[in-house]
Amino acid sequence: MDDRWAVAFALASEGFTPKVSGSSNVQFAGIELSGRFRITPAIEVAASLLAGGSKGDLSTGGVFADFRYRFFPESAWNLYVLAGLGAVSAGSKNGSDAEKRGRGALRLGVGGERRFGHLAVYAELCAIGVGENKDVGAQTTQQLVDYELERYALSGGALVVGGTYYF
Secondary structure, rough: OOOEEEEEEEEEEEEEEEEOOOOOOOEEEEEEEEEEEOOOOOOOEEEEEEEEEEEOOOOEEHHHHHHHHEOOOOEEEEEEEEEEEEEEEEOOOOOOOHHHHOOEEEEEEEEEEEEEEEEEEEEEEEEEEOOOOOOOOOOOOOOOOOHHHHHHHHHEEEEEEEEEOOO
């Protein structure tokens, strides 16, 4: 417990599927930056910023308040579960303010970490759910991927791999 604070930087691969018939999964590559604090040896809270993009003009971003429970908090090898509440935006980089508006999101996951003194490497696998954006009106033309991402609820997941510095 000497090192209660941490910063983490990670690379992420995310995929979202709009909850509308005929939609397909859209993959994003992104980065995640987190600030963390260990309340007790086993309980950690974090604030995380996410940013990502895919081929073309699609992008995603978000912010989460995370809670982690560590099963072996003082061990070099550590397993944990996480839960996070936040806001996520997904759609066209050129969308309107209403289309880019963040929506409520929940993520649940499991992770593993290997510590080397003040440094650590980690990997997480998360399921993510994002609420619908009722501010985006009905589209009268063909349903496009960016419209579906901006309008409908999303379900998906992420694989996150990164490094942490404890201080």
